[in-house]
Amino acid sequence: QKEVEQNSGPLSVPEGAIASLNCTYSDRGSQSFFWYRQYSGKSPELIMFIYSNGDKEDGRFTAQLNKASQYVSLLIRDSQPSDSATYLCASVDKLIFGTGTRLQVFP
Amino acid sequence: NAGVTQTPKFRILKIGQSMTLQCAQDMNHNYMYWYRQDPGMGLKLIYYSVGAGITDKGEVPNGYNVSRSTTEDFPLRLELAAPSQTSVYFCASSYDSNPSTDTQYFGPGTRLTVL
Numbered sequence: 001q002k003e004v005e006q007n008s009g010p011l012s013v014p015e016g017a018i019a020s021l022n023c024t025y026s027d028r029g030s031q032s033f034f035w036y037r038q039y040s041g042k043s044p045e046l047i048m049f050i051y052s053n054g055d056k057e058d059g060r061f062t063a064q065l066n067k068a069s070q071y072v073s074l075l076i077r078d079s080q081p082s083d084s085a086t087y088l089c090a091s092v093d094k095l096i097f098g099t100g101t102r103l104q105v106f107p
Numbered sequence: 108n109a110g111v112t113q114t115p116k117f118r119i120l121k122i123g124q125s126m127t128l129q130c131a132q133d134m135n136h137n138y139m140y141w142y143r144q145d146p147g148m149g150l151k152l153i154y155y156s157v158g159a160g161i162t163d164k165g166e167v168p169n170g171y172n173v174s175r176s177t178t179e180d181f182p183l184r185l186e187l188a189a190p191s192q193t194s195v196y197f198c199a200s201s202y203d204s205n206p207s208t209d210t211q212y213f214g215p216g217t218r219l220t221v222l
Contacts, residue, residue: 008147043197043213044150088149095140096166097149 003027004091006098013105019076021101023089026070030091033072035063038086038100048074049092079105108133111214113198119220120188128183128217130198138201139181140211141165141173143194150197156181188221195219 005024013019023033032051036044050056050063050072062075076083086100114129132139137158142150142165152165156175170192172184181200185192195218199211 004149006149043216045213046210049210090149095152095155097142097151099147099149 002098003030003094003096004089004098006087006089006101008099009102010104011101013079013103015079015081015105015107017079017105019079019083019103019105021074021076021087021089021103023072023074023098024070025072025091027091027094028067028070030093031067032092033063033065034088034090034092035061035072035074036088036090036097037083038088040085044088047087051092076103079103081105081107110134111198111200111212113196113214113217115217116215117218119222120185121222122188122190124188125184125186126188128185128196128198128219130181130183130214131179132181132200132212133179134200134202134212135178136200136202136212137178138203138211139175140199140201141171141181141183142197142199143167143192144197144216145194153183153196185219190221193219193221 035048038044048063050065056063060077064073086102088100090097111132140155141153151167154173156162195216198214201211
């Protein structure tokens with residue numbers, strides 16, 4: 001089992017919808033997580049960091065962490081075509097990344 | 108500030124050749140990292156450094172070497188290039204390791220092909 005696992009997608013959502021991206025992890029020692037966005041051919045950029053159980057909101061983005069179930073999710077509200085990118089989940093403690101989920105937002 | 112810079116942007120190597128990927132940052136960051144990203148995959152940590160003179164292995168260090176003689180520079184050395192090292196290499200830096208107070212800044216990447 002991979003330490004940090006994501007569905008590669010693509011996840012296709014219409015403009016204005018909520019995009020839900022999920023990530024599961026195997027090591028209970030992982031306490032905190034990053035979500036990065038990566039446009040094709042570009043370097044990753046940090047969107048969110050979460051270390052507490054529950055939700056963390058920043059603008060249109062909400063990260064959710066459930067340590068009991070060992071999953072992390074990222075919700076993008078009011079999705080825009082400019083959100084089309086690959087979203088990478090990473091364990092901060094181990095600096096291990098998932099393979100990323102490709103999101104496509106169509107007009 | 109230029110942020111994190113990497114050179115070269117692209118490189119093609121023959122099997123067995125060696126090269127150094129350069130990485131520099133002008134943000135006075137203590138921590139620096141090297142990652143590789145294979146097509147359609149996430150990033151894998153090769154080496155990292157918590158300060159000048161201190162380096163440590165990451166998830167996939169085999170075939171690579173690093174040094175950190177200054178705070179600003181963190182070069183990655185490939186001694187005997189192999190096709191399995193074909194990848195995009197990203198360098199990153201952060202002031203410290205506490206992500207609640209700081210973040211990793213990534214360079215633009217070096218696309219390396221070994222034939």
